[in-house]
Amino acid sequence: MAGARGILWLAGAALRADRRGAAVNAVAACVGAAALVLFLALGLGVGAAARRLFPADARLVEVVPARVSLGGVLGGGRLDDDAVARLRALPGAAAAWPRLPLGVPVSASEPAGGLGGRWPSGLALQLPLVGVDPALVADDVAPGAFADPPPGEPIPIVLARRLVEVYDRTLAPAWNLRRLPPGVSLVGVELPVRIGHSIVAGASEARVAPERLRLAGLSDRVPLYAVAVPIETVRRLHREYGKGEPAYGQVTVLAARPEDVPSLAAAVRRMGFSVDEGERATAERVATIVKVTTGALVLLAVTMCGLAALAIAQALSASVRGRARELAVLQALGAAPADVRRIVLAEGAAIGLAGGLAGALLARGLAALGDAAAARLLPDLPFRPESFFLFPPWLLALGVAVPVLAAIAGALGPAAAAARIDPARTLA
Amino acid sequence: MIRLRGVTKRFRDGAREVAVLRGVDLDVAPGELVAIVGPSGSGKSTLLHVAGALDRDFEGEAVVAGTALGGLDDAARAELRNRAVGFVFQSFNLLPALSALENVMLPGILRRPGPDGRIAEIRARARDALLRVGLADRAEAPPSRLSGGERQRVALARALLSRPAVLLADEPTGNLDAASGADVIRLFSELARGGVSVLVVTHEERVSDAATRVLRLSDGRLG
Ligand SMILES: Nc1ncnc2c1ncn2[C@@H]1O[C@H](COP(=O)(O)OP(=O)(O)O)[C@@H](O)[C@H]1O
């Protein structure tokens, strides 16, 4: 067989001979590639944004008291330590962490230390505190930083990671407050509060004590609109304020594997509790919508690549018919049928490669335009992504590989026809 | 060197089978210019294609440039054509999209295992070949801007690029005026004197006059 460089030289010469036809087919491949890359990038980008909006952990089952309480009859009902122990013992359950809402009001009327800003005068915020098991947020805080503190020390808190974003995009601009720096640099910030004080007249406790809350970390496992503190701290405050032993508001059960979640949820319901599907169901619905939409668009793009392949097949087979004599001459000069086949395949591959590269670049350009338009036209909502498109390197490689493969597939038939040319008969 | 022994070639025409060549024996030694004459349709081109390893199914024995054709696969026959055989056709058969020089480069481009790293060298050899046929100044011209005589000389330069042992020409002067035809015939004679086995199919007297031997093909036999 003639060498690869010889084949490419000849394929290049053939493409130059019909620049217009080659360009038309490359444009077809380019459109297919651009659509493929753009749609997949959009699916990936929107999917990532949706996961940021609903950071549902596929292994968590949120157990809440039954909505219609037949609990007493069925032996469930109250979420107490006994129920937690039974939940933890369910097959497929790796852990069960109770949540205990604080029954004592807490309010804040000063800004957090170090953050400054203009706290609206007279504004007092009621803070919902909820006690959580330190194991729930073990991955999100420094070891030992989330435990009931000794007297005089600030109470460690964990906030929902998403709360920072909501604050930055809604509360901060509305109240003229500084936006929060992103991520862990917030850790250590302290907020002065008054335990026992309520902004509702008459709802305050007899004893109001100043305290400090200290941010220990951000987590996706704590409620969005609550301040998570160590569950021991809530128990201590309940004792100090004579609140008895209230039931848990919710228990988070961690499944050993995501596949265990359905059977675990069913077992929880048999125990007489409800499963709060709220966020996870929404997350799954959004993820499904994104996947289905992306899938449909990718199918469309693949169809476009297929049409490009058909166009290339049609053009190349006309071209092969038109230059049967030239291909026969090449055989007389020393090309084997396999060489002729490879020349035509190389022509197709070159068209696909040119189209694919142009298409990948075009997709990037269109995505940049789309993001720029979104930045100008959409309000600064929480969770609005910087970009609606994600371009991992594999996507660009795929955007080039698919049109190249489609073009080669389209060239297979014409290449086989070219290899079947009988030089003796053609040159007679 | 060309040696054919008992070469028979049949074409299937529907249900009918026609033997175009019936036991042809032929020897063309290095330095010989052999002309084959015969009426149209007598099988001259067919004989040339067998001798040039372009045809794959025929009966009999054929040895070209020391290589027996029987049993060679497509790739081996292609390689033999590339190294040892030069073709010249009546209709020139230049690739219209390539310049004269690029047309002459083609056998070098098709050289196996490949022209890798030698494109510049092939180009230089192609310029030499154009110089030999007196067309050094027309190297960049496309075939469409060349006269018939110039085109045939480009085709001859192309056939000579690999310094083949065998040159096969199918009615090479059929489309040329008298002067151009004479040029081409003179080049053939030169090549034969240089040791090439030249086999020319023709029905023109001026070609057979230059030949060392003239053979007539009729009824599928040489005589
Ligand atoms: N591929 C083919 N299939 C069928 N018949 C063919 C084929 N090639 C040539 N022939 C027949 O063989 C005969 C000789 O053809 P050819 O060698 O081209 O003659 P010449 O070159 O002497 O004019 C003609 O009758 C032609 O029709």
Ligand SMILES: [Mg+2]
């Ligand atoms: Mg003929």
